[in-house]
Amino acid sequence: SQELIQLHFLVIPMGSPGHYIPTIDMAKLLAQHGVQVTIVATPVNALRFGSILDQAIQSGLPICFLEFQLPYKEFGLPEGCESLDDLPNMGMTGALMQAYRSLQTQVEQYIEKLDPRPNCILADTFLLWTGETAKKFQIPRIIFDGMNCLTQMCNHVLYFSKVYESVGESESFVLPGLPDHIELKRSQLPFAFSSSHEAVIDFHEKLRASESEAYGVVVNSFEELEQGYVDEYQKVKGDKVWCIGPLSLCHKDESEKVQRGNKSSVNKDECLKWLDSQENGSVIYACLGSISRVEPAQLIELALALESSKRPFIWVVRAGHKTEKIEKWIDEEGFGERTKDRALLIHGWAPQLLVLSHPAVGGFLTHCGWNSILEGVSAGVPLVTWPQFQEQFYNEKLVVQVLRTGVSVGAQKISELWVDEDKSGELVKSEAFLNAIEMVMEEGKEGEERRKRAKELGKIADKAIEDGGSSHRNMTRLIEDIKNQANIGK
Numbered sequence: 001s002q003e004l005i006q007l008h009f010l011v012i013p014m015g016s017p018g019h020y021i022p023t024i025d026m027a028k029l030l031a032q033h034g035v036q037v038t039i040v041a042t043p044v045n046a047l048r049f050g051s052i053l054d055q056a057i058q059s060g061l062p063i064c065f066l067e068f069q070l071p072y073k074e075f076g077l078p079e080g081c082e083s084l085d086d087l088p089n090m091g092m093t094g095a096l097m098q099a100y101r102s103l104q105t106q107v108e109q110y111i112e113k114l115d116p117r118p119n120c121i122l123a124d125t126f127l128l129w130t131g132e133t134a135k136k137f138q139i140p141r142i143i144f145d146g147m148n149c150l151t152q153m154c155n156h157v158l159y160f161s162k163v164y165e166s167v168g169e170s171e172s173f174v175l176p177g178l179p180d181h182i183e184l185k186r187s188q189l190p191f192a193f194s195s196s197h198e199a200v201i202d203f204h205e206k207l208r209a210s211e212s213e214a215y216g217v218v219v220n221s222f223e224e225l226e227q228g229y230v231d232e233y234q235k236v237k238g239d240k241v242w243c244i245g246p247l248s249l250c251h252k253d254e255s256e257k258v259q260r261g262n263k264s265s266v267n268k269d270e271c272l273k274w275l276d277s278q279e280n281g282s283v284i285y286a287c288l289g290s291i292s293r294v295e296p297a298q299l300i301e302l303a304l305a306l307e308s309s310k311r312p313f314i315w316v317v318r319a320g321h322k323t324e325k326i327e328k329w330i331d332e333e334g335f336g337e338r339t340k341d342r343a344l345l346i347h348g349w350a351p352q353l354l355v356l357s358h359p360a361v362g363g364f365l366t367h368c369g370w371n372s373i374l375e376g377v378s379a380g381v382p383l384v385t386w387p388q389f390q391e392q393f394y395n396e397k398l399v400v401q402v403l404r405t406g407v408s409v410g411a412q413k414i415s416e417l418w419v420d421e422d423k424s425g426e427l428v429k430s431e432a433f434l435n436a437i438e439m440v441m442e443e444g445k446e447g448e449e450r451r452k453r454a455k456e457l458g459k460i461a462d463k464a465i466e467d468g469g470s471s472h473r474n475m476t477r478l479i480e481d482i483k484n485q486a487n488i489g490k
């Protein structure tokens with residue numbers, strides 16, 4: 001009977017941890033809601049996605065992979081390079097995106113042969129070609145871009161008001177018509193508004209057009225976190241906006257929290273043992289995400305602040321960008337030796353969820369990538385914010401100004417990501433990091449209240465994903481919507 005026909009989602013993630021991690025979490029969540037999920041993957045990413053979903057699949061959730069080759073050579077990519085964090089330099093982003101475009105034919109051949117066709121395509125926004133595919137087969141396409149409603153609205157008002165065009169480079173200005181007073185400088189705006197590169201501007205125009213054609217949008221956020229912006233965004237987009245996060249909360253046990261795409265560079269038990277030996281709320285966890293490329297000289301300032309704090313800390317030294325230089329400094333200048341009794345240095349990839357959910361962690365120094373912020377919020381931990389690029393400056397405002405669960409480092413140095421080294425401004429000195437760290441960790445009234453707010457927010461996040469919580473309801477609403485589209489269960 002119709003009742004037995006299962007809803008089928010085709011999930012198409014993009015290769016960047018900040019995008020594929022929440023997308024894969026979403027696949028798990030859909031499967032938990034009884035949806036059959038097929039995930040489009042490429043060889044190396046298939047392993048990464050597989051690690052995130054290992055337990056879910058073993059427990060019998062209806063998830064499978066569709067593996068296609070990515071023609072690395074054809075686009076000048078190193079063998080096995082399938083994710084932004086694998087790129088030798090960010091200049092190759094375009095090549096990676098083009099390689100992903102080559103998946104279109106294979107995906108369409110798959111859909112062509114399938115009967116019945118998938119009921120929904122859930123695709124990363126940046127894979128513009130999925131719009132063409134959806135149109136061709138008349139399948140509703142839901143997009144995901146890894147950001148929040150605040151970002152959507154900031155971009156919306158900037159795009160239509162063009163307010164940034166008439167201000168000087170170092171002047172602050174207010175983004176008009178938003179629920180909060182959000183004041184930024186031009187250099188803090190996403191590339192769509194701060195870049196003069198034709199290709200960047202062109203891509204964002206295409207992105208807008210593609211987004212406006214999508215059937216709906218899923219957001220890794222929860223309504224209680226940014227209600228005003230959710231409301232505003234729904235005014236712009238209509239009701240097909242579903243906040244279903246925090247997605248990372250779909251992983252409940254320790255071993256799942258370690259398997260986040262890239263393999264952890266630290267042994268789980270050793271990491272837990274180290275954390276267990278620290279006092280509750282005493283540890284600062286510093287990690288700048290998966291793709292930011294901070295100069296060694298700048299990282300040294302950050303490291304020196306962690307050292308001067310005299311507090312226990314975990315510092316994640318990301319591999320892949322001038323790693324030798326910073327590792328050499330750690331060794332030769334005695335930093336490793338001086339701090340070894342109270343520091344855990346993670347060289348490469350940290351089990352971030354595992355770390356954040358440990359009671360020893362008292363503060364998270366973050367680059368303000370949205371996943372990191374949400375993971376920190378979900379863990380009930382106050383943040384030290386040091387945004388680098390794209391929407392991270394908006395996210396900082398939300399945390400510091402609106403939620404008041406964080407303290408800004410306050411000094412800016414744009415990461416080298418898409419900026420020339422010599423143009424990226426002065427180094428942020430260790431004092432700036434140290435001041436913010438001290439404010440977050442201090443035992444006084446202000447610190448205490450901030451910690452209380454962060455804890456409270458963590459509980460609200462938990463509630464959002466429980467049965468009857470806002471995100472749970474939205475997930476049900478989304479599935480019902482697609483069922484109606486597909487005439488299933490009627």
Ligand code: UDP
Pocket residue numbers: 017018019021260287288289290291292316348349350351352353368369370371372373375
């Ligand atoms: N992450 C991790 N270990 C690391 C670095 C990052 O598990 O050493 C995860 C982090 O938990 C988050 C994602 O990678 O889920 C990074 O996404 P985010 O939006 O914070 O920043 P991006 O890397 O996209 O700038």
